[in-house]
Amino acid sequence: MVDPAAAALRGARKVVVFSGAGISAESGVPTFRDDLTGLWARFDAAKLATPEAFDDDPDLVWGWYEWRRARTLRAEPNAGHVAVAAIEARVPGSVVVTQNVDDLHERAGSKAPIHLHGSLFAPRCVAAGHPATVDAAPASDEGRRLPPPRCVECGALVRPGVVWFGEALPEQAFRAAVDAATECDVLLSVGTSGVVYPAAALPMIAANAGATVIQVNPEPTPLDEVCAVNLRGTAADTLPALVA
Ligand code: BJW
Secondary structure (H helix, E strand, C coil): CCHHHHHHHHHCEEEEEEEHHHHCCCCCCCCCCCCCHHHHHHHHHHCCCCCHHHHHCCHHHHHHHHHHHHHHHHHHHHHHHHHHHHHHHHCCCEEEEECCCCCCCHHHCCCCECCCCCCCCCCEEECCCCCCCCCCCCCCCCCCCCCCEECCCCCCCCECEECCCCCCHHHHHHHHHHHHHHCCCEEEEECCCCCCCCHHHHHHHHHHHCEEEEECCCCCCCHHCCCCECCCHHHHHHHHHHHH
């Protein structure tokens, strides 16, 4: 099954790589929804990844994100991220669209990935949205409660620069992702459960516009039926074979 996917990629003029937490799993960054290892198996999403959670208990939420930032800083890109950067280098019209808040695509050499759900490295003022600078080294990597810093401009709390449930995606980023999905010949979906919208609509948008949609995931997902090729494997095992 790798052959038809590799052939589609070789013949493509524009490729969109659409990634989710699974691409970083083999770097040691936990996914959200995997049964035993996913973050939501251990933590309650509603208590951590919503604006209401931050309003209710900013120290809990800030401490959890600092713990994740510390883990991400210790992680290294894996062979999957490296293969994605190789696709980008080979097909100049390629775009990486990621739901991930880590920086592993960048560190593997991807030029300007579109971050649909923000970044662990772009905290901002909760009141006015000013970008905020925080210490390069997280104050704690133990996951304990930590008071968020204050905005130097207005004194309001600083919040993680990620997109929580119920919040709009960054408008320009989402528009660029929809344009890329509409214009590509191949959309390669890697390591996403395909359940969080509006991001999960991108493979369908690409398929409706005539692109070949390829999925890499060890498990079935709701995206299976949109995909011309479903490769059941991990990102670090499967992606290098696609670009060999
Ligand atoms: C491997 C692997 C390996 C393992 N190799 N693969 C009902 C219907 C439709 C929509 C909604 C609805 N009810 C509510 C909504 C909206 C909601 C939503 O979609 N909810 C659904 C859960 C039902 N969406 C929103 O709220 C969004 N905003 C919005 O809609 O705004 C409307 C609005 C408009 C205007 C004004 C105001 C509002 C925002 C969504 C934000 C999502 N945020 C999070 C947290 C980010 C911060 C953080 O990191 O903490 O984003 S949630 C979480 O899920 C994170 C992820 O980016 C996202 C997707 O997860 P992902 O990446 O797919 O990970 P997993 O764990 O789900 O899957 C991993 C996959 O990898 C699995 O399939 C594994 O098999 C696989 N895997 N190892 C390859 N080695």
